[in-house]
Amino acid sequence: MSSPLIIALDHASLDAALPLVDQLDPQRCRLKVGKELFVRSGPQVLDALHRRGFEVFLDLKFHDIPNTVAAAVHAAADHGVWMVNVHASGGRHMMQAARDVLVRNSLPTHLIAVTVLTSMDDETLAETGVTRSAGKQALALAGLARESGMAGVVCSAREAGAVAAQCGQDFLRVTPGIRPAFARRDDQHRVMTPGEAMQAGSTHLVIGRPVTRADDPMAALVAIEQELLE
Numbered sequence: 241m242s243s244p245l246i247i248a249l250d251h252a253s254l255d256a257a258l259p260l261v262d263q264l265d266p267q268r269c270r271l272k273v274g275k276e277l278f279v280r281s282g283p284q285v286l287d288a289l290h291r292r293g294f295e296v297f298l299d300l301k302f303h304d305i306p307n308t309v310a311a312a313v314h315a316a317a318d319h320g321v322w323m324v325n326v327h328a329s330g331g332r333h334m335m336q337a338a339r340d341v342l343v344r345n346s347l348p349t350h351l352i353a354v355t356v357l358t359s360m361d362d363e364t365l366a367e368t369g370v371t372r373s374a375g376k377q378a379l380a381l382a383g384l385a386r387e388s389g390m391a392g393v394v395c396s397a398r399e400a401g402a403v404a405a406q407c408g409q410d411f412l413r414v415t416p417g418i419r420p421a422f423a424r425r426d427d428q429h430r431v432m433t434p435g436e437a438m439q440a441g442s443t444h445l446v447i448g449r450p451v452t453r454a455d456d457p458m459a460a461l462v463a464i465e466q467e468l469l470e
């Protein structure tokens with residue numbers, strides 16, 4: 241599957257997501273299941289998407305002590321998901337424990353780490369006690385994630401080029417905060433259009449509301465695919 245597109249299914253239930261899912265083609269995108277859908281519908285949502293042929297990114301952003309995160313990552317990987325994530329700010333030992341459990345059990349799930357949420361800017365980051373810029377913090381956490389054995393990071397597309405230069409081209413740059421020209425910014429701050437994001441060095445684009453909340457979701461998706469071909 242060569243498409244970089246990951247559609248975020250931020251729906252209240254599997255039933256609410258299925259009308260869109262059943263129009264999508266597993267050859268043209270992957271799907272992301274986040275906190276709302278997973279907490280409401282449970283692991284059976286993963287089985288339902290897998291049965292339809294989709295690769296699934298389970299975006300639960302684990303952040304806890306190493307033992308707890310490793311066990312949660314193990315459970316996620318046992319469901320056969322393509323990708324799962326933790327927060328890089330959980331630190332080296334937490335990330336290594338999560339990586340080690342996948343290696344020990346020969347589980348092929350990609351494990352990546354969230355750097356700085358794309359909804360944050362320098363000001364909101366400073367309120368958490370981090371005084372360097374969001375870009376610099378994302379790059380620092382990407383370096384730590386690389387050293388801790390992660391397969392890549394979640395960052396904004398604005399940082400993707402610098403992450404690739406620092407961590408290598410094979411280190412995944414999964415970028416939410418993607419906003420086509422036709423879409424609203426919503427609560428996202430560090431944004432780029434799909435075309436800009438690929439040019440900037442993203443390996444995967446996470447797109448939710450610009451597609452899922454569009455009047456015609458399939459037309460929005462086709463417009464994004466067209467932009468990527470230009």
Ligand SMILES: O=c1ccn([C@@H]2O[C@H](COP(=O)(O)O)[C@@H](O)[C@H]2O)c(=O)[nH]1
Binds near residue numbers: 356358416446449
């Ligand atoms: O830094 C991050 C990490 C994760 N997300 C998730 O991606 C999607 C984006 O949805 P949009 O509707 O396109 O804004 C959403 O599920 C977030 O939980 C992120 O936005 N930023």
